[in-house]
Amino acid sequence: MLVRPRNTEIIHIVRTHMASFVDFHARSVNDRDAFWAEQAKLVDWNVAPKQVCDYSNPPFAKWFVGGETNLCHNAVDRHLKDRADQAALIFVSTETDQEKTYTYRDLHAEVQRMAAILRDLGVLKGDRVLIYMPMVAEAAFAMLACARLGAIHSVVFGGFASHSLATRIEDASPKVIVSADAGLRAGKCVPYKPLLDEAIKLSAHKPTNVIMVNRKLAEFTPVPGRDLDYDTERVKHMDAVVPCEWVESTHPSYTLYTSGTTGKPKGVQRDTGGYTVALAASMPYIFEGQPGGTFFCTSDIGWVVGHSYIIYGPLIGGMATILYEGLPIRPDGGIWWRLVEKYKVNVMFSAPTAIRVLKKQDPALLSKYDLSSLQALFLAGEPLDEPTAKWISEGLNGKAIIDNYWQTETGWPILSICNGVEKAPSKFGSPGKAIYGYSVKLVDDQTGEELLGANQKGVLTIEGPLPPGNLQTLWGDDDRFVKTYWKTVPGKLVYSTFDWAVRDEEGYYFILGRTDDVINVAGHRLGTREIEESISSHPNIAEVAVVGVADQLKGQVAMAFAIAKDSSGLTELAARLKLEGEVMKVVDAQLGAVARPSRVFFVTALPKTRSGKLLRRAIQAVAEGRDPGDLTTMDDPTALQQIAELIKG
Ligand code: PRX
Numbered sequence: 001m002l003v004r005p006r007n008t009e010i011i012h013i014v015r016t017h018m019a020s021f022v023d024f025h026a027r028s029v030n031d032r033d034a035f036w037a038e039q040a041k042l043v044d045w046n047v048a049p050k051q052v053c054d055y056s057n058p059p060f061a062k063w064f065v066g067g068e069t070n071l072c073h074n075a076v077d078r079h080l081k082d083r084a085d086q087a088a089l090i091f092v093s094t095e096t097d098q099e100k101t102y103t104y105r106d107l108h109a110e111v112q113r114m115a116a117i118l119r120d121l122g123v124l125k126g127d128r129v130l131i132y133m134p135m136v137a138e139a140a141f142a143m144l145a146c147a148r149l150g151a152i153h154s155v156v157f158g159g160f161a162s163h164s165l166a167t168r169i170e171d172a173s174p175k176v177i178v179s180a181d182a183g184l185r186a187g188k189c190v191p192y193k194p195l196l197d198e199a200i201k202l203s204a205h206k207p208t209n210v211i212m213v214n215r216k217l218a219e220f221t222p223v224p225g226r227d228l229d230y231d232t233e234r235v236k237h238m239d240a241v242v243p244c245e246w247v248e249s250t251h252p253s254y255t256l257y258t259s260g261t262t263g264k265p266k267g268v269q270r271d272t273g274g275y276t277v278a279l280a281a282s283m284p285y286i287f288e289g290q291p292g293g294t295f296f297c298t299s300d301i302g303w304v305v306g307h308s309y310i311i312y313g314p315l316i317g318g319m320a321t322i323l324y325e326g327l328p329i330r331p332d333g334g335i336w337w338r339l340v341e342k343y344k345v346n347v348m349f350s351a352p353t354a355i356r357v358l359k360k361q362d363p364a365l366l367s368k369y370d371l372s373s374l375q376a377l378f379l380a381g382e383p384l385d386e387p388t389a390k391w392i393s394e395g396l397n398g399k400a401i402i403d404n405y406w407q408t409e410t411g412w413p414i415l416s417i418c419n420g421v422e423k424a425p426s427k428f429g430s431p432g433k434a435i436y437g438y439s440v441k442l443v444d445d446q447t448g449e450e451l452l453g454a455n456q457k458g459v460l461t462i463e464g465p466l467p468p469g470n471l472q473t474l475w476g477d478d479d480r481f482v483k484t485y486w487k488t489v490p491g492k493l494v495y496s497t498f499d500w501a502v503r504d505e506e507g508y509y510f511i512l513g514r515t516d517d518v519i520n521v522a523g524h525r526l527g528t529r530e531i532e533e534s535i536s537s538h539p540n541i542a543e544v545a546v547v548g549v550a551d552q553l554k555g556q557v558a559m560a561f562a563i564a565k566d567s568s569g570l571t572e573l574a575a576r577l578k579l580e581g582e583v584m585k586v587v588d589a590q591l592g593a594v595a596r597p598s599r600v601f602f603v604t605a606l607p608k609t610r611s612g613k614l615l616r617r618a619i620q621a622v623a624e625g626r627d628p629g630d631l632t633t634m635d636d637p638t639a640l641q642q643i644a645e646l647i648k649g
Contacts, residue, residue: 021422021433028436028467035436036468040064040273042280043074043316046246049273053465059486059493060473061465063274064249071253072148073244074276075315076111079104079291086292087320090343091137094326094335095184096215101320102137107144114138114145116240117233121176121209125150125245128255130174130207131301132156132165132196134183135325138213138230139301140311142178147253147272150245154255154267157302158183158192159524163534163590164265165199168257171267171475173205178230182218186327193220249273255475256304258408259527260484261516267475268304268408271468275411276316278437278469279308282412283317285420285436286404288375289347291318296339297349298324303524304408305381309349313412319347328354333361337369344373351381351523355392356553366395376400380413380431381523382555383511389428405431405511407497408525409485411469414438414462414497415509430508437467441494442503445515448490459515460501461494517616519548519556526595528616531558534590535600538583540565545606546597547620557598559623561606561643570602601646605639615640623647 019027028035033052040049050066076088084105091100102110123129129146131153133139139155146153154172156165169177177200182191193212200206212222213230222229253272257265283289295314299305301323314321322343328336336358339345358365376399377392384403393401403426404416417424417432426432434440442451442458451458464486474481488496500512514520517528528546535544543563548556562583569575580600587596607615610633618628622644631637 019421021418021424024418024421025434025436029439036063036277039281039468040067040277043069043276044078045069045273049249055465059464059466059482059495060478061470062250062472063271063468064277067249067273068246069249069273069276070147070150070244070246071272071276071312072111072144074280075147075312076104076108076144077244079315079318080108083292083318084108086318087294087343088315089137089140090294090320090322092322092324092326092339093135093184094324094330095187096325100137107141110137110141111144111148112240112242113234113237114141115148115242116237117211117228117230118145118149118151118176119242120233121211121228123149123151123176125247125251127151127176128154128172128174130154130156130169130172130177132158132177132179132192133213133301134158134180134190134192134215135300135323136180136213136215137323138178138180140323142211143254143301143307143311148242148244150247150251152252152254154257155302155307156257157300157592157594158190159300159302159592159594161589161592162195162198162202164530164592164595165195166202167265168267169199169203169207170205171257171265172255174207176209176211177207178211178213180213181215181220184217184325186330189217191218191220193218197223247272250472252472254307256307256408258304259518259525259530261518261527261529263527263529263533265527265530266480266484267477268471269473269475270411271472274468274470275312278412278467279313280316283313283319285418286413286416287313287347287378288420289314289317289319293346294320294322294343294373295347295349296322296324296336296343296345298328298336298354299349299351299381303381304406304411305349305351308412328357329361332365333358334365334368337366337371340371340374341369346373346375347378348374348376349378349380352379352384352388353382353522353554355379355388359388359391363395371396371399374399376402376419378402378404378416380404380406382520384429384431386428389426393428400426402426403431405499405509409471410466411471414440427504427508430504430510433507433509439463440509442501443489443492443494446490448492454505455502457500457502457512459489460497460499460509460511461489462497463494466495519558521548521556521558521594522554524594526558528558530591531560531587531595531597534587534595535560535562535583535597537590538586540579541583543606545614545616545619547616547623549598549620549623551598558595560597560600561603561619561646562600563604563606564602567602567604576602601643603639603642603646605636605642607639607643608635609633610635619643
């Protein structure tokens with residue numbers, strides 16, 4: 001049985017609950033099952049769910065138990081009846097000067113071709129497929145094709161290098177990898193294939209096949225018997241018919257690796273039914289995206305924002321989505337606004353760093369294009385500073401600028417203004433209030449007590465069950481899921497976001513930074529431990545500390561303080577610069593330029609407690625020119641002085 005609401009019904013469902021946001025939110029947590037049962041009607045089910053939420057084994061939540069659905073069906077097939085000839089995927093590359101629109105009919109055909117290739121290679125429900133690709137339409141086809149087959153995709157950000165890729169290949173153990181010869185950045189070719197070959201060499205797990213999309217940007221030698229040319233395979237399947245595999249609602253749709261406090265990335269595992277429903281509901285309530293409209297998210301498919309709001313969310317919502325390869329300032333700083341005008345973009349989603357980059361361009365570029373279609377600009381991934389929010393708000397003539405806060409783990413926003421439920425003003429510097437479905441609590445990190453008063457600083461936590469679309473567990477590691485996220489607050493089983501926050505009298509939250517060693521560089525979440533491990537692999541590095549330091553443009557940058565094994569000669573500037581360059585090259589080659597520290601300073605000691613624990617907060621404070629606070633536990637005070645002097649230069 002297919003539960004297929006027509007668009008009018010979707011609007012009806014939304015309208016009947018145009019309650020005040022307070023009531024809407026209260027109902028979502030106090031009458032949880034009824035609330036989400038209603039949202040479940042926004043998507044198609046092959047078999048309707050029997051139970052809305054099974055939380056009999058906390059903290060593991062199972063959503064829409066007994067239901068059978070398919071993510072690709074909801075993103076593509078179900079729109080064929082009403083909008084086959086409407087744009088679905090608009091691929092724009094300002095690097096290769098290509099613009100190509102795929103209608104829902106075209107997308108359906110391309111996804112089936114990709115699915116047929118994967119099926120021929122033996123990919124079945126539950127098998128993993130790793131996608132390591134630049135921002136090309138084929139990456140979207142590959143993700144949707146996996147969803148179609150019930151295979152679990154794992155997209156790895158194209159900016160990651162061989163070591164990062166190898167750990168992900170090993171953990172996900174994919175049967176097939178889909179990749180490409182190269183990407184382009186600012187006109188410069190970034191080859192993918194050598195990094196992929198190296199990663200497969202490093203990994204204990206070997207994929208059976210690699211599908212290569214050949215953009216003819218970089219020469220490469222295919223590995224005989226393993227590598228297949230996508231174009232050659234595609235033409236064999238031009239009329240492919242590959243039905244959607246109906247999967248249980250709880251069947252994993254994908255894993256996505258994210259950084260934590262250890263060197264080993266965590267494979268965030270997402271279900272199918274809960275994720276589909278959560279994204280479907282977010283379109284009207286949070287984004288006010290209408291079927292037939294256009295969504296432009298400038299993220300990358302390698303990040304969670306790209307999964308949810310370049311690919312699945314807009315397509316589930318029957319919108320056209322723009323997949324953009326290029327920079328915001330090429331050919332000039334007006335390119336995004338030109339696209340808004342050309343494709344009548346209604347909803348735009350980007351990151352604060354991108355806006356800070358645009359701020360340096362000619363402001364006239366903002367008024368050059370017709371932006372009348374644009375309803376709102378959503379920004380997420382890192383703190384949105386007030387001057388940047390004000391600048392873009394004024395530049396866009398007072399259009400809504402909506403800061404929203406979430407994580408790879410949650411898959412969709414935790415905090416935002418929900419203008420689709422009730423119009424509310426944005427407060428610059430705040431990502432808004434707790435969204436429906438989320439029972440957000442601020443707690444004291446020492447006592448675990450809930451902080452009920454206004455303007456008290458605490459850890460932002462979420463009471464279980466986490467709403468639909470949030471992570472089910474960590475891939476292959478239930479224990480790590482429980483220990484990492486649910487056991488950090490004394491005496492309570494609550495999910496920790498690892499972010500400090502305060503809430504004002506009106507329920508607006510302000511995010512104050514991470515409680516752990518995760519840093520955020522231009523909206524990219526990086527683990528300092530991963531970078532330290534990489535730097536330590538240089539033969540002349542004995543010990544290193546990496547911290548995130550405030551940066552005007554990128555929010556934060558990574559800075560390294562290292563002790564050399566052989567420091568003779570390091571009194572010379574040239575020798576220090578040479579070693580610094582070498583260390584940066586190691587990080588580039590292993591993790592990718594995205595993780596490269598902005599500076600590597602050489603010291604003779606690192607500030608530690610007497611028990612040997614690195615005093616990262618103190619290093620960070622000194623590197624930012626702040627007071628490091630109480631240092632009574634510090635072993636060797638000169639270590640911090642060295643850092644202060646190096647920073648002063
Ligand atoms: O520290 C918070 C910060 O980014 C972290 C999550 O990063 P990631 O897993 O890459 O997911 C990004 C999804 C948008 C959070 O723990 N963060 C995210 N959004 C905001 C933010 N910090 C401040 N304001 C935000 N709007």
